[in-house]
Amino acid sequence: MQGVSVPIDADYIPISKRMGAIMAETRHTRVLIIGSGPAGYTAAVYAARAMLNPILVQGIQPGGQLTITTEVENWPGDTHVQGPDLMVRMEEHARAMGAEVISDYISSLDLKRRPFVAKADSGITFTADAVILATGAQAKWLGLPSEEKFKGFGVSACATCDGFFYRGKEIVVIGGGNTAVEEALFLTNFASHVTLIHRRDTLRAEKIMQDRLFKHPKITMLWNHEVTEVLGDEAPLGVTAVRARNVLTGAVTDVPCSGFFVAIGHAPASELVKDQLPLHSGGYVEVEAGSTRTAIPGVFAAGDLTDHIYRQAVTSAGMGCMAALDAEKFLAAQDVELKAAE
Ligand code: FAD
């Protein structure tokens, strides 16, 4: 078949050149917010209302961790709200105040030069006078297919969030650090009984926490065991037990429970800054006490990225507010300095 010749518009730009134009795009902003969880969106609301025209880059999980949960019952002002709905409202709020919300992922960040330089997956380069890091943290999971299947239906990584749903029921917690011990103790407020499964015969949690744990009448330890499977019903989907294997003998035990809490640590998303900022407690970005200031002036961190203790939506939002106020103050002082230098 013969080819058909199509006339080319005079203003036609070949796709390769158009891509080139996109690839080369550089955007400057006074405040770049990285992350779209409660910390990022709250920072965006405050920064926008301070007329700083912030740009917020959402990352691969727009709305953050709350988009993977259902009921949230501890967000002030809402006795019940679905996590994803709450995050849609936060995004709308940030946009309505004038923040620019961009669907993209920051793949590199250079905090050694000013303005700071952030490169996004789309090819856009952002330069910023101030940066608010709000990239959150992710709970670590065991990686079992059955764990994935029952997530949100009996399997959880947040006792504060989901403990309430297991009133009068049996619960199993896995882990041996402070989080696991804290969660086990906290869950006794709801559960009829809590079994803490740990893969070794000593905990790494603080001694004082261990004392409380061992003395608690509702808690039993299952030492030297690993969880190999989460067992449950199909209709309605729900957990009935976890299968645990003795790592010394290989013997298998099914521990009955309605709730299975995985507390084997959290991984803060500090990859972008791990070689540029001091970190603590296994990767959380260090901030000055009582503020969101990091070791680099003009760089602020908020939410789960910096907080290994509270890790809540409301505390993250609070820190997002603080970060925007800290950034505003920093930029105002910088403006005064620049004017004086002129
Ligand atoms: P996150 O919500 O973790 O958001 C981080 C954001 O950063 C994401 O948008 C991600 O896309 C973005 N990001 C990461 N890297 C990049 C990058 N390189 N470039 C651009 N963006 C990036 N808390 C409560 O208070 N109540 C609850 O009921 C509750 N339930 C929960 C249920 C579950 C299943 C989970 C996992 C957590 C729950 N939490 C709850 C905890 C709460 O979700 C977190 O404390 C809160 O979301 C932390 O907010 P954040 O803004 O710090 O970070």
Ligand code: NAP
């Ligand atoms: P962590 O200290 O890293 O402990 C993780 C625990 O999970 C360890 O006991 C580990 O076992 C176990 N584990 C890891 N992977 C596992 C797997 N695949 N299967 C089974 N078990 C596994 O994490 P964390 O408890 O979340 O604490 C993180 C940081 O926050 C720590 O610095 C902690 O002190 C801090 N924190 C402080 C407080 C507080 O001050 N109140 C509260 C919570 C957390 P092993 O021991 O065998 O490695």
